[in-house]
Amino acid sequence: MSKTYEYVPEPALVKGNHDFSSITALVTDINMRPTPKGWYIAFAISNMLLLVLLVSIAYLIWEGTGIWGLNQPVGWGWAIINFVWWVGIGHAGTLISAILFLFRQGWRTAINRFAEAMTIFAVMCAGIFPAIHVGRIWVVYWMFPLPNQMAMWPNFNSPLLWDVFAVSTYMTVSFLFWYVGLVPDLATVRDRIKSKVGKVLYGIGALGWRGSNRHWWNYEKSYMILAGLATPLVLSVHTIVSFDFAVSLIPGWHTTIFPPYFVAGAVFSGFAMVLTLMIICRKIYNLEDIMTVDHIEKMNLIILVTGSMVGFAYLMEFFIAWYGQVEYEKAIFIIRATGPYAWAYWIMIACNVISPQLFWSKKIRRNVTLTFIVSIVVNIGMWFERFVITVSSLSTDFLPSSWGYYSPTIWDVLTYVGTFGLFFTFFLLFLRFLPMIAVAELKGVMPQADPHNYDENGEYVEPKVEVPEPKKLNS
């Protein structure tokens, strides 16, 4: 049996004819140019949406959670759905910055800063929902183990409390990780910017960084340790979010598949969100040399893998419901696919299971427009996944006499739409004022950065790709 094969070398991470200083200029000039008009328009729209959020929250605090569509038996509605959705989106940032770092995936450097920023703002949006849904927001500090007038402590056996610790730790560690990565790049802007105020402000952010190797020495260690810490952290956060459901006794929730299934779904939706944002930004800011089609293809592969894992989990849930022979468990899955929320269920299946299968084709994986469309479809699908899990299980629980249909009110919708205002307000500020690509890290993965790619006279020599001879197979 003879087999011919072609050797496919790893594509260059940076396209075009770039050296170190042209990369610096390409990225940091964005921060130093005058603000483009389009930015103001986008910022104004985001600000208006942010105002919508603030008004919705103010009215909620004034009037109480009765303004939402919650009822008996559906006591958990859009607030938890949106919370899980936003946290899930955030997970891609940590996956890219931490897990791909540990796996030495050089291509992550083009998108990690960007994705980490997305993580932080997504977790901020997520954190709003548990904070405002408590009803009496003026005693929201009861969620934390702080001394209070009742002389009581929170219940450490409760998944809802675990969630408080998981999400606040996640937010803090993500921010620290992001900032550590930013320090050398803030120093780059500090050394290049002309304005006095800018020099002082970026200088404060850069903490006096001067590229010393005795600093890099500790810095790299710190980065490695943070990646090692963030990896189990990101897995634990969505695991604990899934415990909010899995530790309760509601049919359809009380399953052991939830933690891995939630984590896969989180990465799935997060990568889709990174793609959505990245495809817009690389176009507007002319960063196609750095965020190349090869990057898009690699991310699409991860979407394909995690999307298929999610699809597998949907199948497995059905199988276990049948195999477990618990009446309520069996019933809820049949109701999900055929009952009052069947429309949501089939939207979820179409968006999450079927749409990523397009990426089996290399042509589609490398097609920017189609990728953009699928990335949005995936995020719609993942929102519906949380909707199906939360609402269908609650609305048709153990006793048919207590069943009820849930629909959101205008305030549910406005609060959700408003969080996009919060997200994009911060994201636009980030694009405007901070280097959106990790410049120092990107330079480190360029072939010019490797001392081995220089000859004895110190001249740069293009690295040669050694193509191994195909081994002769015994026929």
Next chain:
Amino acid sequence: MSTTKNNLYGILAEVRNPKELIDVAKLVDKSGYKNYDTFSPFPVHGMDKAMNLNKSKLGWIVLGHGIVGLTGAFAMIYYMMVYDYPLNISGKTLMNIPAWIPVMFELTILLSAFGAVFGMFFLNGLPKFNHPLFNSEQFKKVTDDGFFICIEAEDPQFDAEKVEKLLKDAGAQNIETIHDES
């Protein structure tokens, strides 16, 4: 500091690329200098070895923080759930350790991350308001595409002429004397 050695901080020199930086660092290290440092826009692969730097001590700082996080979390939960306000929840044991694991884990990670970040800044002596090297105009390139080496005047075998000759022979350019003006 103000009068010794004419406020001399050290001698700075530029090389063209990471390979030359490694070579010059090896040479300086072999010549017996201790107080010197190299500067680059990104961490250069193999530089720690060239400069004879052993393992960073940061790991121990992080370990210490992690242990404090773990034991601190356990102590806090034990105090709250068992000692200060024991709650009988359907007769279950008060020392419900499996249910405490998530919070103990999260606090271990949180404290370790603090250790990793603030420990790193502490070991690096950052934040720093100013540094003599920032007086050099050419040193601005270090965060863009410049590769520098600086031998500090504090070094026991520092001799300005010898240092300049060493750097020049190694092929370094733009040799500059840096003064501490603070």
